[in-house]
Amino acid sequence: MSDHAIETRALSKRFGSKLALNHLDLQVPRGGIHAIVGANGAGKSTLFRILLGFLAPTAGDTCILGRDSQRLTPEDRGRIGFVNEEHTLPGWMTVQAITAAQRRLYRRWSQPLFDEVLGHYHILPEQQIGELSRGERAGFNLALALAQGPELLVLDEPTLGLDVVAKRAFLEALMYSNTSDDCTVIYCSHQMDEIERVADNLIILEQGQLRNMSPPEEFCARVSHWVADIPFKGPDPRTVPGLLQLQRLDGLHHFLVLDQDEGFADFLRASGARSINSMPVGLDRAVNGFLAQNHAAPAAA
């Protein structure tokens, strides 16, 4: 058995002239909740589609739970749960009909777990899927996926479009189910507060490449926010080491930098800073700064 839930080697995928995945090498260990973040178009959904065998790679190899992604058997698929942002379920079916069908389909079906997760929502068995709100559908979808007893659960932006109440219910259902005890969860989201709450590991993809893989707090520790009072123009941004973001607010220079220690204060002093303050940043700010660095922007910006 492979030690990795997900493994890609030099994985590339090209759509026309656009390279969605660019020689991606990724090894996700088994167990825990792994958050995958990245800007739109970073290749997250393409990666999932290739991992589940729904898209052929242009080059490279992919394994999921130790099996070649392009040759997954029905048994392999029974070990992998998947929840997408659309919560695609047959709208003409009732909750109990779908539940009964899933129960018959998955040998490791856990009814207590299903009931527990669904307990976070006011869903009646005789309700049609088409009558459920988006949040209820998300919760029902999560309950179905968790009760299947998957070894790997892929959640692709599951809270997209949910209001704060529904989002909270979804996260609580996920966290209180203790799923990650015996299941690897891949959680893809743009919501950093969610990731901060649930993720053990933070994977950042950018332009189809792996840019970071570490616990979220480690990543936050790498990013620091410096405020310096520098008269006149300040240093040329191209000379600022590890610069992610530079702003000038109320006469003060705000530097968001990566992998800088106290030596950065010396750099600022050498650049004419009269006073310097350093402060930690939250995950949201850190990831935003990190991703904004190479994000597309108008030429005049």
Next chain:
Amino acid sequence: MYDLFKAELKRFCLWAGAYAFVQLLVLLFLTRVVDLAQQPWEVYLVIASVHALAGLLLGLYQFGGYRRPNAWLNLLHRPLAHWRIALALHGAGALLLLVAVLAPLLLTAAWQETMTARVLDHRHLLLCLAAWSISLIAYLSGSCAMLLPRRVAAAPLVFLALLPGAYATGVGALALQLLVLGWLLALMIVAFKPDIGSPPRGTAGLLLALPMQLTMWLLLVLAGFGVELLWIAQGSHPNNLAQAPVGSAKEADMADGDDLIIAGLASSKLADAPLWREQAAISDIATFGLAITETPIWNELTNRAPMEFDDEERRIRWVFSHDRGRFVGYRLTDRKAVAELGVDGDGRFASPPLPGPRRMLIGRDTLYEYDSQSQRVLPRLRLPAGEVIAGLEFFGERLAVLGDRALYVYDARALTLDTSLLATRQRLPLPAAAGNLQRVDVMELLDGHLVSFTMTRMRHNGEGPSFQQLVRIDEQGRITDVARRELATGYGPAWIWQTWYLSPVIHAVLPAARALFSPYQPGHTRSPPPRPPMVPAIAGALLLLSLLAALLHVRRTALSLPERLAWSLACAVVGLPALMALRLIVPPRETLPPLATAQNSPA
């Protein structure tokens, strides 16, 4: 699997029920005003088209919904083999069509059988089955179109386009539909896979490659048809000129009988020719043609024409029953069954007869006459064994019967004198296949007849010649060639043989497939003229170009060596349609730029 089947049934059950209800209402209304079992072929074509459209829309809609990336992933990502999911969904679709299409037809048939005196044969039940089968073919075509990549989605639809042109009938038609269903089912199974964006490869790819090549050929032919429409609109098309050119096939097709015979005699060297020209100007010329291109066949699903006639004197409608082999009569006044009518009493007909003029009933090789007074049907003439009646015409005191190999002339007066079989007075072999016969013009001479055969049918596509043949036959049956003139078609060889040189192989295979499970029919026979040397030269050049282009293309694809060889061979043999199919089915392989280094290295 069963859960998916049930879920899909539930998804469309209301629609299927509504369709069935509306269809039943329409059918019941129609049965009040016409006998649905005795309609001409065109009526059944319309009904079949409606059911085909319903099946097609169901397939497109059902799988159009699943085709969205997330829906597709949600459907297939489960511990169930893909083919089982496919069969569950399509099984539900087939059952829904059974309810929507077949059930109302069978109910209507049952009503007709039990509540009316009208004829209902087993073939009508097979016809209902064929309607379901056609809707299934359309349904699978629609689902395959959705399951295949967009650029090749038209391939499965080619079956729907070509099927109405097939000659098969009766159980043969069902067998042909079953073959198509089997093909589409296999194509659907191999297309039903997670990576929906790539077409089936390897051996399974053949299931797509063959219909795709047919589709491309059909597109090329349609492009030619489009050019022809422009030609017609432009006003110089040879068949649409204000006045047909002198000496053209079009002029011969449209001419009065006397003008045609006079024009044909112009080149005759016979001494009597000037006299005949004068006579033609004042004589009555009998003009007729191939009236029966397809004769009725036992247990055929549809009628070429209504198989019934009315005895106005006795107010009885006689309807032919394939099961009984006789006509079944019911009174027009109260719709009550009265009697059966067989050959010379209750004898079974040798072949289903088609009602003709003057109470004649036209069998495959025998002409029968119905006598209202005695209510008897008697055979009045019989063609030699193996020959088929393709038309008849009364002129003067003569009866001309057009067979598929010869024209026969009888003395029509004998029909009123006794009830025995008529003796053949004259037999005149056709100068080419009956399927190419446009018209026959007969002028009575003092001693025999002058007959003009205009062989111009199918001249536009290289399947027929274009000439007029004048022949004289005397009372003793001696035949003299009088004149032959070639008739200009107005098309050049490059136009006439365009469907051939686009792909000689498809041009040969398609007619064979069209005639599969089909009986011999006079209208299907052809005497194609020889092809001018430039036509094979064009075909050879196109095949060579296709091969070279294929060799260049396959080098840029991810195909294996055997696949490359197979495609190259296909292009060398099939030509342009195969090359077009290759480029659509197998795009160039995706390539990668050199590894781009990240500005910031990963942590």
